[in-house]
Amino acid sequence: MNKPASSSINRNAPPSPLPAGPGLRWLWIVTALLLCVLCVHVYQAISAGDAAMQGALLGGLGAAGATSLGTVPLLLSRSYSQRFTDTLLGFGAGVMLAASSFSLILPALNVASDQGSGPWGAGGLVGLGILAGAGALFLIDRLMPHEHFVKGVEGSRSRAMKRAWLFVMAIMLHNFPEGLAIGVAFAGPDSVGARSLAAGISIQDLPEGMVVALALHSVGYSKRLSAGIAILSGLIEPVAAVLGVIVLGLSAALLPWGLAAAAGAMLFVISHEIIPESHRQGHEAWATGGLMVGFVLMMVLDTALG
Numbered sequence: 423m424n425k426p427a428s429s430s431i432n433r434n435a436p437p438s439p440l441p442a443g444p445g446l447r448w449l450w451i452v453t454a455l456l457l458c459v460l461c462v463h464v465y466q467a468i469s470a471g472d473a474a475m476q477g478a479l480l481g482g483l484g485a486a487g488a489t490s491l492g493t494v495p496l497l498l499s500r501s502y503s504q505r506f507t508d509t510l511l512g513f514g515a516g517v518m519l520a521a522s523s524f525s526l527i528l529p530a531l532n533v534a535s536d537q538g539s540g541p542w543g544a545g546g547l548v549g550l551g552i553l554a555g556a557g558a559l560f561l562i563d564r565l566m567p568h569e570h571f572v573k574g575v576e577g578s579r580s581r582a583m584k585r586a587w588l589f590v591m592a593i594m595l596h597n598f599p600e601g602l603a604i605g606v607a608f609a610g611p612d613s614v615g616a617r618s619l620a621a622g623i624s625i626q627d628l629p630e631g632m633v634v635a636l637a638l639h640s641v642g643y644s645k646r647l648s649a650g651i652a653i654l655s656g657l658i659e660p661v662a663a664v665l666g667v668i669v670l671g672l673s674a675a676l677l678p679w680g681l682a683a684a685a686g687a688m689l690f691v692i693s694h695e696i697i698p699e700s701h702r703q704g705h706e707a708w709a710t711g712g713l714m715v716g717f718v719l720m721m722v723l724d725t726a727l728g
Contacts, residue, residue, distance in 0.1 A: 477608040481620030482660025488624040489656030492631025493649035510629035511700035512709030516716025517626035525619035530681035551682025556690040599687035601659030605666020606680035
């Protein structure tokens, strides 16, 4: 999840272009080759009738489509109030909180029990998985130079990187756990729960796409470019979703760990990014109300579909 810009950013300064150079070109080439290999693998898996891969791909594409749909209001309107934006952030946090609880943690406990773990063993395994997922996001957050939309630049090498590139990295960093959660859910035995999780994340991605586009527009980007970058940011979700299926396909024993780690990554984003950001501008009551509505909506969706 990503954040609206604050007054700490110089809004009068034109945004820096994306970095260029031989090193970055080679990075793009390698990334494109890896994506081609991944696409071939996904095509082969779907052709062979892999329901988990098909569900993960469709779920990830649905979430990416919801992110794209969320950019439409920016193209149709001039501005939105900070209170409205904070309410949407709270709503997204509530959806993610319920999704991590009902669609990831509870299934992880059930799978661990089915694999032979007792109550203490299942709880300990899932607990360690949650901490591992959150710890991985914490390390990425600390080691990878990126920019929060309010707190500004972080990372030891961040001064050498262009602001626009930092924005994109931050967006991708916080979208990855959502796509991963979709993938590991479809890799599990509960396809109905996986579909409800994908639907919930897609609902959450609607305001997220708008928030990302608004944040980029507020620092000087045109409406079309802001919407385009936000749309591209959502494409990390189907990529992460199919990666989740591939990794968990190596061993069924990894499934409870994967579900728990995805939940931990989502909980880290909620606590470290979304909730503090939604409270930063003094709209705590509105953000909390949005969180409650989002949590209840996702809970009802999960139980109704399950």
